[in-house]
Each structure stands twice: as structure tokens, then as C-alpha cells.
Amino acid sequence: MSAFLGRDGSSWPDDAFWDELERLERGHIRIQSQHDFLRGELKDAMRVGGVVLQQTWKRYCDVIAELNRITLAIEALRTRVDRTRI
DSSP: OOEEEOTTSOEEEOHHHHHHHHHHHHHHHHHHHHHHHHHHHHHHHHHHOHHHHHHHHHHHHHHHHHHHHHHHHHHHHHHHHHHHTO
16 A cells, blocks of 8 residues: 655545445445345245245344455455555
């Protein structure tokens, strides 16, 4: 990650950083929407039970895992910036 200097002389990430952050944020918004949808589906599946509940639970868990992955990627970007600004 390269950087440019801010007005105060501090180092700031370059355009590639902001592009990556934008990509991750779009993914986060998309997967958060899926999470919200599946929460409702999970409530419905609890009434039905059986295989429907198991399948819905699996999809819900997959969405949670993807949210965690994206959050960790955003956190990694944040900590890289923090380290370059010290």
C-alpha cells in the first residue's frame, strides 16, 4: 500500500486503498441485506422445522461467516493505515 501526504504532513493511503475499502463496504452492505432477509426466513423456518430449518440455518451461518470475513478485511485495512500513520 503506497500513501500520499495529507495537508498536515501525515501519511494517507492512496487510491488503491480507497478502492479496496469501497469494494469491501459494498460487499458488507450486500451481505448485511442477506443477513436481515435470512433472519426473517429463520423465524419462519423455526415454525416449519425439519429440513427447512436445517437448510435455512446453514444459509444463515454462511452469511454470518461472510460478514465476519468482510469485517476482518476492513479491520486489516484500518490497522494498515494506523501503522503507516504512526
